[in-house]
Amino acid sequence: MDRRTFASRISHRVAALLGATLASAALLAPTAQAAEPQPVLRGTGDLGIVIERAIGQVQIVDTTARSRIATVAGLGDLSHASAVFSRDGRYAYVFGRDGGLSKIDLLTATLVRRVVQAGNSIGGAISQDGRFVAAQNYEPGGVRIFDAQTLAPVADIPARYGDAGQTSKVVGLADAPGVGFVFSLFEAGEIWVADLSADPAHPTITRYTGIGKQPYDGLITPDGRYYLAGLFGEDGLAMLDLWQPERGVRKVLAGYGRGEEPLPVYKMPHLRGWAMADGRLYLPAIGRHEVLVVDTRTWQEVGRIAVKGQPVFVMARPDGREIWVNFAHPDNSHVQVIDTLTQKITHNLEPGKVVLHMEFTPRGEAVWISARDDNKVVVMDTRTHRPITELPAESPSGILFTVRAGRTGF
Amino acid sequence: MDRRTFASRISHRVAALLGATLASAALLAPTAQAAEPQPVLRGTGDLGIVIERAIGQVQIVDTTARSRIATVAGLGDLSHASAVFSRDGRYAYVFGRDGGLSKIDLLTATLVRRVVQAGNSIGGAISQDGRFVAAQNYEPGGVRIFDAQTLAPVADIPARYGDAGQTSKVVGLADAPGVGFVFSLFEAGEIWVADLSADPAHPTITRYTGIGKQPYDGLITPDGRYYLAGLFGEDGLAMLDLWQPERGVRKVLAGYGRGEEPLPVYKMPHLRGWAMADGRLYLPAIGRHEVLVVDTRTWQEVGRIAVKGQPVFVMARPDGREIWVNFAHPDNSHVQVIDTLTQKITHNLEPGKVVLHMEFTPRGEAVWISARDDNKVVVMDTRTHRPITELPAESPSGILFTVRAGRTGF
Numbered sequence: 001m002d003r004r005t006f007a008s009r010i011s012h013r014v015a016a017l018l019g020a021t022l023a024s025a026a027l028l029a030p031t032a033q034a035a036e037p038q039p040v041l042r043g044t045g046d047l048g049i050v051i052e053r054a055i056g057q058v059q060i061v062d063t064t065a066r067s068r069i070a071t072v073a074g075l076g077d078l079s080h081a082s083a084v085f086s087r088d089g090r091y092a093y094v095f096g097r098d099g100g101l102s103k104i105d106l107l108t109a110t111l112v113r114r115v116v117q118a119g120n121s122i123g124g125a126i127s128q129d130g131r132f133v134a135a136q137n138y139e140p141g142g143v144r145i146f147d148a149q150t151l152a153p154v155a156d157i158p159a160r161y162g163d164a165g166q167t168s169k170v171v172g173l174a175d176a177p178g179v180g181f182v183f184s185l186f187e188a189g190e191i192w193v194a195d196l197s198a199d200p201a202h203p204t205i206t207r208y209t210g211i212g213k214q215p216y217d218g219l220i221t222p223d224g225r226y227y228l229a230g231l232f233g234e235d236g237l238a239m240l241d242l243w244q245p246e247r248g249v250r251k252v253l254a255g256y257g258r259g260e261e262p263l264p265v266y267k268m269p270h271l272r273g274w275a276m277a278d279g280r281l282y283l284p285a286i287g288r289h290e291v292l293v294v295d296t297r298t299w300q301e302v303g304r305i306a307v308k309g310q311p312v313f314v315m316a317r318p319d320g321r322e323i324w325v326n327f328a329h330p331d332n333s334h335v336q337v338i339d340t341l342t343q344k345i346t347h348n349l350e351p352g353k354v355v356l357h358m359e360f361t362p363r364g365e366a367v368w369i370s371a372r373d374d375n376k377v378v379v380m381d382t383r384t385h386r387p388i389t390e391l392p393a394e395s396p397s398g399i400l401f402t403v404r405a406g407r408t409g410f
Numbered sequence: 411m412d413r414r415t416f417a418s419r420i421s422h423r424v425a426a427l428l429g430a431t432l433a434s435a436a437l438l439a440p441t442a443q444a445a446e447p448q449p450v451l452r453g454t455g456d457l458g459i460v461i462e463r464a465i466g467q468v469q470i471v472d473t474t475a476r477s478r479i480a481t482v483a484g485l486g487d488l489s490h491a492s493a494v495f496s497r498d499g500r501y502a503y504v505f506g507r508d509g510g511l512s513k514i515d516l517l518t519a520t521l522v523r524r525v526v527q528a529g530n531s532i533g534g535a536i537s538q539d540g541r542f543v544a545a546q547n548y549e550p551g552g553v554r555i556f557d558a559q560t561l562a563p564v565a566d567i568p569a570r571y572g573d574a575g576q577t578s579k580v581v582g583l584a585d586a587p588g589v590g591f592v593f594s595l596f597e598a599g600e601i602w603v604a605d606l607s608a609d610p611a612h613p614t615i616t617r618y619t620g621i622g623k624q625p626y627d628g629l630i631t632p633d634g635r636y637y638l639a640g641l642f643g644e645d646g647l648a649m650l651d652l653w654q655p656e657r658g659v660r661k662v663l664a665g666y667g668r669g670e671e672p673l674p675v676y677k678m679p680h681l682r683g684w685a686m687a688d689g690r691l692y693l694p695a696i697g698r699h700e701v702l703v704v705d706t707r708t709w710q711e712v713g714r715i716a717v718k719g720q721p722v723f724v725m726a727r728p729d730g731r732e733i734w735v736n737f738a739h740p741d742n743s744h745v746q747v748i749d750t751l752t753q754k755i756t757h758n759l760e761p762g763k764v765v766l767h768m769e770f771t772p773r774g775e776a777v778w779i780s781a782r783d784d785n786k787v788v789v790m791d792t793r794t795h796r797p798i799t800e801l802p803a804e805s806p807s808g809i810l811f812t813v814r815a816g817r818t819g820f
Contacts, residue, residue: 043500045454045812089453197793365588
């Protein structure tokens with residue numbers, strides 16, 4: 001199986017990376033104005049959004065009342081959307097697949113502003129101080145940085161590399177404490193750190209070249225120290241210690257990847273879903289029905305846990321006692337729970353048809369699970385592992401809560 | 411030096427524990443009604459309070475604008491006050507030294523309700539799901555649990571022990587994920603776990619007896635797994651693994667304490683200030699000019715860092731890269747910064763006169779420091795270690811931000 005054939009069998013995410021035809025789009029075109037805000041005096045610490053991928057809409061939800069408050073439509077293509085939150089928890093920045101960046105006011109349930117900032121985008125991040133929102137783009141590649149308040153452009157970082165000045169798709173964008181942003185260049189095989197501390201309009205770029213073939217996604221550890229890029233073109237992960245950047249990028253977990261005889265991968269695991277608990281990192285094996293356990297002091301693999309299917313999201317309950325795992329087709333209606341003390345599966349759950357995402361409440365007493373083909377979100381009690389309630393939702397995918405605003409890498 | 415003489419030289423906190431005369435007070439007497447809320451449409455994720463200890467007042471502050479929004483007065487004796495936040499980030503529950511429990515609306519800047527729930531109190535906690543606020547009391551001892559919304563009493567847990575049914579002062583109260591609350595009994599030398607999951611009005615109590623002499627404070631690790639009580643009557647700490655409670659309480663860090671020849675202690679360190687970073691716990695030595703470094707996998711001491719004075723708060727910057735330390739008299743106008751990579755002091759700061767507390771912004775780009783005798787709060791940039799701005803405040807002590815609502819043990 002050559003690479004193109006292989007690629008055609010995996011997720012749209014990597015397929016796009018490998019060169020799908022992409023439509024061009026207008027940049028920075030505001031398309032909506034905010035409606036007059038209605039005063040809804042309430043805290044924002046228990047708010048969140050549910051992405052209704054098929055209809056370009058998000059629900060605003062309340063995790064205390066476990067209810068839907070409102071919906072906001074007109075967000076474009078949300079087929080692979082993600083979001084970050086403003087420092088005060090009032091606004092969500094939704095990154096659409098079509099390059100749209102939408103700022104939503106959770107209190108007034110209005111679309112405050114929307115810019116189509118690229119032709120094709122795969123997510124973004126917000127800076128540690130909340131001043132800047134960054135979007136990573138496939139087409140035209142590079143990173144664009146915006147003022148979080150106005151969405152006015154602040155900086156444009158074209159991802160040029162090589163002698164011919166080609167541009168690269170950007171993946172694995174994360175906020176780096178004290179610095180700005182860190183991200184990977186797919187075609188270039190590079191990791192870049194953009195330091196905004198001196199002059200946000202002209203970030204200082206540090207390039208790490210030759211970090212490995214085809215980084216396809218990245219993550220930053222919850223403390224903001226380690227940046228890791230998953231490699232599609234070879235086994236292993238590229239790791240940059242941001243506390244000691246002078247040491248450069250090194251390869252870790254050489255056994256992590258497709259291996260010599262790659263299995264078909266139905267959906268690429270999300271690296272951001274990686275879970276840290278008790279000094280160990282739990283991560284989805286690629287293509288295998290396994291969750292890998294890594295000691296973060298040595299970066300050695302210390303265990304593998306057999307699971308139901310190909311893991312997609314591997315997420316730690318906020319207290320680190322449990323790891324919740326969902327799966328790619330054909331096992332995507334299952335969720336398994338791993339006890340981090342025994343490293344054994346303690347619960348086999350089937351909360352609904354086609355589970356796409358899970359989000360824990362801030363302190364983890366509940367988890368919200370999107371069941372796309374049942375058109376519902378299931379709220380589960382993490383102590384009893386039983387459903388508490390369900391909310392109707394149109395093909396729900398991502399569920400994201402405002403608590404992310406206060407956390408690095410979210 | 412006998413124990414009483416020793417006690418007279420340490421903080422009022424432990425002095426009170428050892429038997430100060432305490433005034434009785436009315437229980438559960440509501441003393442204020444909410445003013446009509448004014449619509450202030452804003453997120454609550456960047457709000458916080460500054461306790462103005464001398465005048466029974468709190469400031470409401472905005473960590474984005476770095477400004478004071480409003481003040482709320484009439485909170486009683488705030489000489490040793492602490493606070494927790496509602497799940498939505500809108501309300502602060504302030505525990506006063508006089509047993510007062512005050513619920514403050516941060517959006518309307520009003521005192522919603524105030525109950526004097528005990529004669530003498532030293533703090534409290536809020537349950538994982540945000541439904542219950544618990545106060546730990548010296549007089550009459552025990553723990554009282556309230557409905558977080560109404561402050562109506564839910565449960566009363568008298569701390570009775572021994573054959574004669576004496577009551578004990580309660581210290582080190584913390585929220586325990588999935589269960590309820592955990593706390594220590596000073597005179598009894600016990601740790602109790604109160605499980606509210608079946609019937610909040612009748613918590614199931616598990617008692618651990620003979621855990622050591624005179625537990626004077628406690629903490630729960632950020633993941634909610636380990637509960638530790640500092641012992642005043644002997645060296646070492648009592649530890650309960652809440653993931654494996656059947657193992658009981660064991661003694662750790664036998665070298666931690668006053669030792670054979672105790673030094674005068676000018677202010678007891680706060681155990682809640684202990685800092686976790688990179689799998690290590692940094693904790694204030696008692697009486698010594700040292701910060702201890704503990705490996706949390708083995709619970710062995712792995713290092714000691716010499717510092718300016720007797721440490722009080724030892725706090726990790728949210729990214730774990732730095733530990734900030736303040737000190738007891740006569741070094742209480744100094745702050746030192748330890749680099750967790752090298753374990754060396756990198757900065758000696760003097761932000762103001764009599765530094766009582768420090769609070770990091772949610773993702774740690776800044777730290778707010780209260781300088782009591784300069785009547786100001788200093789906001790510092792944690793990257794440059796320079797002041798950004800100052801805010802006037804009347805004898806400020808505790809600074810607490812709403813991000814605590816989403817974290818265990820805060």
